[in-house]
Amino acid sequence: MIVVLNPNSSAEHVDNIVGLLNRNGVDNFVVPGGRQKTVEVFGDINGLDRSVLESLPMVERILDRGGPILAVDRRPDDATFDIPLGNGATIGGKKIAIIAGPCSVESLNQILDIAMAVKEAGAVALRGGAFKPRTSPYAFQGHGELGLEMLARAREETGLAIVTEVMRCDHVELVAKYADVLQIGSRNMHNTQLLAAAGEQDKPVLLKRGWGATLDEFLLAAEYVMLQGNRNVILCERGIRSHETYVRNTLALAVVPEVKRLSRLPVIVDPSHGTGRSHLVVPMSNASVACGADGLIIEVHNHPKAAWTDADQALDCDQFTALARGLEAFAGACSRTL
């Protein structure tokens, strides 16, 4: 059982509730961190009446299990949060936002070339990895801060917002210095320490679903971020692992309308990782918009075959331009625009 205290509860309020539980012989634990204090209670609360707990002024609510609260705080008529990207664009409103760019930042020329092309085609943000979570330690791990500097330069040239991945708690500050949106990748969706660290800074967080994660775990990962005070979380579906072999991942699009039913958080789709095949990116982008996605994040490279990473799934700049044009009709069918 979880006792959630009011956001403005003081340390003294927490002590009071812990004292009450202790006097009643009930094991309990004050969950550390988080702007909204919570106390987990173990075992039966025997002599202690639940309604007594609920009636205490510092108690906001009592939950029977540790599901998400902030991530699903919506009523049927609530609009999706409109999350500002820092360059005037937003994710979550009527406009469908496209984030595009290479898997990895390889060189300044490469990132500038791609940035100008995707800007021209209608993207609002540039993606590109400077810190790369690679399966093999023998593979390119990203240019690190040098890559971040190249991204910042691309922002100067194009006005695109920068979306880039952060992989460790002690890099959050560094990445947040250069990026407009911090990406937490699929491999780190369960890295609760990193989630909390991202929640302690102010830039929006793009959170990708783990390929083996349930919807509940996905929303609870968002909760880890939000509980630290950063409510600007953008969820991203990027495919799950299944028995299918003709694709790199199984893009599970039903999560889009389900997240929008449960939550006010915007949700976007990554059809590049979600299929791993460049020839499937256009149809799955169209499908993503059709089922309600608030945006897309797409791998684009100026020379896909020579890409240092993820060559099979990147579009070239012309293919991306065609994708963006083709999307307009589907956005229109949803009464939205690009």
Place this chain on the structure above:
Amino acid sequence: MIVVLNPNSSAEHVDNIVGLLNRNGVDNFVVPGGRQKTVEVFGDINGLDRSVLESLPMVERILDRGGPILAVDRRPDDATFDIPLGNGATIGGKKIAIIAGPCSVESLNQILDIAMAVKEAGAVALRGGAFKPRTSPYAFQGHGELGLEMLARAREETGLAIVTEVMRCDHVELVAKYADVLQIGSRNMHNTQLLAAAGEQDKPVLLKRGWGATLDEFLLAAEYVMLQGNRNVILCERGIRSHETYVRNTLALAVVPEVKRLSRLPVIVDPSHGTGRSHLVVPMSNASVACGADGLIIEVHNHPKAAWTDADQALDCDQFTALARGLEAFAGACSRTL
């Protein structure tokens, strides 16, 4: 290794090739049935030159493994097959076809009510189970031939084509007497005997992907049907099993553009089984059309909460009418119509 003979090869041609293989000491097996004869060859063909085999006049081609041939017989510019449903409507052309109706035929009134409503909303065919493959033997197994008669009556009243499931080889003739399209369900996608039996009659076959089947197995199941001479196979994606729990199945829509790339067979989507949740049927229908599906098959019931089977996923008639209207914009975005 598979030796595929020309379609017009005689029994004597087959004997000749078998004799040649035997004289060279090569194990071989003439695959029974099928209008196009094939011979499987085992082990190394040692002394026998492959080019000798390829140069024989009765040999059409030689395959290194048993992949599909007929199901993937296309060139890049080929159009999808346009499969006639018997009532003037087709599946596979510019028009997106909607098949709708209840999971089970429960009563004549029920099926007539639903048929009239879905016809009015724009469906071209009526689905409804008379023979039901239920997980439990204690659950309703369908009304059998009585159910087929009710479906035929609904066709008379509405002009809708009838799509209904066949579950055993010795029922194929009976079901084909009443139905316009024979459905082979997910549980029977690997039932090679039933596939071949459906290939021996003339009505189109709606083949649903097994929830644990790969794409290759799906196409090879179609091949079992087509090899008997019936090329009118409609493929249907209906969701796969995965670790996800908020849906009944994970609708894996990328299979739609991939099938269309590989094959001329039309492919439709069942978002009702593919999600198992009625509130997800509309967005996933829109997504299906957006990624290129040639049609939809949707569970509709006049009183969903009282449905004898699959109550959680059925739309009511008004919801279905709204779905069909909403689809028009997405069809238009694909330069198609309903």
Place this chain on the structure above:
Amino acid sequence: MIVVLNPNSSAEHVDNIVGLLNRNGVDNFVVPGGRQKTVEVFGDINGLDRSVLESLPMVERILDRGGPILAVDRRPDDATFDIPLGNGATIGGKKIAIIAGPCSVESLNQILDIAMAVKEAGAVALRGGAFKPRTSPYAFQGHGELGLEMLARAREETGLAIVTEVMRCDHVELVAKYADVLQIGSRNMHNTQLLAAAGEQDKPVLLKRGWGATLDEFLLAAEYVMLQGNRNVILCERGIRSHETYVRNTLALAVVPEVKRLSRLPVIVDPSHGTGRSHLVVPMSNASVACGADGLIIEVHNHPKAAWTDADQALDCDQFTALARGLEAFAGACSRTL
């Protein structure tokens, strides 16, 4: 809701209960077939008191959903059913039974060679496919009745019981004429018609779990057989599909102790299909026995590399002999014998 009638209920008893339900305006359906009659009731039973139904003399019990009854009919101290194989051997008792043989019956010499070798090594039954459910229609489909005759000949020579697959309802009688145990393969676990047909004859049924089936579906498939009066069902775990790629299937051994907890049916394991790799068959056989399996079914071929089907997973005869000897220690550790 399912009303289960006493096994000795007459047609009149069924009529009475249906009449009662109809008079109360409750939709209902008498489940066809089965020696123990059941009536499925739909919707709310409004005015009708459930306790009234329960108190009727012809009603055995009332179930809220269609779970298995016969397959899970055990009390904690019940022993596993001891199922006779026809040659004096049994499956389900203290002795661990080994079924061995090739994937396919290829020739009389092949099957006799293998039969003698596996008999010598301690197998009690011979497996071998005469009707083969192949993924591709271009692959060897089995020798059919000719293969059954070869198996019968191997029984004459060795005294081994014969286990072979049946794939269609109208072949049940034919296969039962030759076989001692009818195998229903993974691809047909959901083929409810075939399950019922196997339940109508007297030979034991070896039922393999579908690779995408849940445990509940597995037990309900056994229920389909048992409901027709044939209680001699042997369950077989043979691996499920997952995201793993180094094996053909993921052998999910925990199902063995779980089935034994729930049911009195014996359960065996197929480590050949369950891994698809011959070098993994021995360790997984040992593990199967260690977690409580009542037997094993193992692919053995006299020349594995030349096997017409499943060459990667077959042991040669010497490897099988070594496997059987090695198992003795593990059987002993379970207080069992081979």
Place this chain on the structure above:
Amino acid sequence: MIVVLNPNSSAEHVDNIVGLLNRNGVDNFVVPGGRQKTVEVFGDINGLDRSVLESLPMVERILDRGGPILAVDRRPDDATFDIPLGNGATIGGKKIAIIAGPCSVESLNQILDIAMAVKEAGAVALRGGAFKPRTSPYAFQGHGELGLEMLARAREETGLAIVTEVMRCDHVELVAKYADVLQIGSRNMHNTQLLAAAGEQDKPVLLKRGWGATLDEFLLAAEYVMLQGNRNVILCERGIRSHETYVRNTLALAVVPEVKRLSRLPVIVDPSHGTGRSHLVVPMSNASVACGADGLIIEVHNHPKAAWTDADQALDCDQFTALARGLEAFAGACSRTL
């Protein structure tokens, strides 16, 4: 393509190879960190002869892809590494090692009680979480350093080695101060930064497979640790996610013999997380030993029903004692001891 340099290559050697690649116009990247330097080469090496690269004295070998090197460095007759736990016990030799203890360290009394019981029953190491990666931020996150101190106290009292989880790079030093073995949990198997940080200290690392990870990814995670110089990695199978619902995870035991075939690293099994059901822990422990596991890690609690975390899967102390006794016969069947 990956160029692996000799372990004793100097910075100058690295510069030389990079210079050579640059002069030939080949994109390349020196992988940061690691005691054995590697250079990733992108695209075609056109004019540059691969044999030239291979013949350079500082080049150890050239790989076509980034598979594991150190983790799979074995010849057929190599024994498994024998990894010392710090208290005289080892993992990887003839003796099967049992690690046991609660999911979470709850209190000093709790951990001492359990430690004494599992020591008495034959465990060589104590597990217990001080930092807990919980799905929900509202759930108990562990006592942190206080928990580590309690574990150290339990070591003093019992002589058991301490195995406990580390969750972030900047905690590695702290946890290594108290623990004998650092555990990296399933949620962090893809956390490459944490893996590398654990590789930079000297205590053995217990690495659990991610529930959605392939075998290749598992071995490459070990490679991340080993490349930093720490070769003492213990692999742990703990179940994968699948469509099964009666268990928390699907314990995929075939990975045990496959890892032992490929690698000299010891591999143990966690049947507690691997099933999530206490009644399945004993049979799956027996099966683990039977297929070659070098040890087990088992959740044991003095009052399982009152456990703060994972109550469904913990054994009580008596059940654990019985498990350990029962294992002796299976260890004996493998010519091993406890």
